[in-house]
Amino acid sequence: MILDSITEQCVDGRLKTLSDADLAQGLVDGDEECLTAAYRRWGTLVHTLAGRSLGDSREAEDVTQQVFLAAWQGRQGYRPERGAFAGWLVGITRRKIADALSARTRRTDLLAAAGALLGPLDDTYGRPETVLDRVLLRGELARLPASQRRVLHLAFYEDLTQTQIAQRTGWPLGTVKSHSRRGLHQLRRCLRAEAVG
Structure with a gap:
């Protein structure tokens, strides 16, 4: 998986100095190094949003990985004319947080149903x-x-x-x-x- 070693990879100096728009374009073009650089640039933002919404650091880490994986898989859907790349990532983050909260609710419902059975x-x-x-x-x-x-x-x-x-x-x-x-x-x-x- 691309994100498994993302924090361990080195990003060369060229990627660190790319503008947000150029970095986003590189990611859309399928450059895995741009994904790494995007993670380094916006990963803390995504993790902070997830952590504040979910109140659970481990869930926030899962959501952060899901966000960047979804960004990679859906990179062709990014349209710079609709807004900044960071805003697009925040939109993905909001959806993944909502998914995590829904999963938490379903899990609670399943446990309640199991409790009723047992x-x-x-x-x-x-x-x-x-x-x-x-x-x-x-x-x-x-x-x-x-x-x-x-x-x-x-x-x-x-x-x-x-x-x-x-x-x-x-x-x-x-x-x-x-x-x-x-x-x-x-x-x-x-x-x-x-x-x-």
């Missing part, structure tokens, strides 16, 4: 009926289609966001959301049927 954890954890519930839940999880089971496993056992699951699996974010929603609905139906039966 019930509260308390001193009954070792009681026979609780053990039976856990066995039942594992059995129902095992019956889910592999894709739904994988998404729920990554969400609950590895504490990944849906965006992170999409990155790990290579699936589109919408597909991850669908698998998650369908898997939770299927679990709810099966567990309710077991409770009634």
